[in-house]
């Protein structure tokens with residue numbers, strides 16, 4: 373599943389395969405990009421950067437182009453020595469980049485674009501991204517709490533953390549696990565969660581998601597995600613599950629140690645009132 377840390381880690385893994393000597397070719401076997409002549413634009417160009425912005429992957433070349441990719445729930449990149457066979461049908465790859473005896477292929481996902489650097493910088497999907505929790509220097513906790521407070525106070529706190537315009541990088545697993553770790557019901561309206569709790573959630577996620585971005589997503593905490601109807605590892609209460617948000621993402625919580633509470637807490641608290649001014 374693609375969350376910010378998986379894309380940052382992917383960028384690290386693709387760098388040695390793509391950076392260095394020029395690309396020897398580019399093919400578009402899959403229907404989405406067929407006929408777009410990526411080979412003409414990319415053959416002979418050198419990759420000068422492979423970076424992640426939230427859940428977006430950006431591959432920059434020295435001739436001013438950017439491969440802009442979002443993997444969504446199901447996309448992937450694979451690297452293989454070019455004489456080796458693929459674990460997936462090669463004709464389903466959206467693009468195959470060849471360099472130094474290796475093929476780097478992209479499969480699935482909602483979009484893959486090749487555009488100029490200026491076009492990419494102007495892309496609203498990138499321009500609207502909030503601070504990236506996977507990048508330590510972007511994590512200004514009070515600023516992120518203010519951004520959360522600008523959101524609709526009736527919105528479930530878990531959904532608010534998934535909104536990439538507020539902060540980038542958090543996906544469904546991180547949302548579920550941070551709420552469990554801090555004993556906060558993920559479906560509580562934002563107005564029922566204090567500023568201190570929101571700050572604690574950001575502070576809990578940031579160092580962990582950055583570590584996974586460096587070292588791999590196998591280090592992600594997985595205490596209750598995917599464990600509906602099983603006992604809570606902390607209190608042995610029952611783990612419940614419900615879809616939440618626009619795309620009905622599965623949300624898990626413990627019936628006992630993540631209790632429901634009234635939204636009045638946040639609305640009446642002095643901090644919460646103060647934030648509405650200015």
Ligand SMILES: [Zn+2]
Nearest residue numbers: 604607626629
């Ligand atoms: Zn529990």
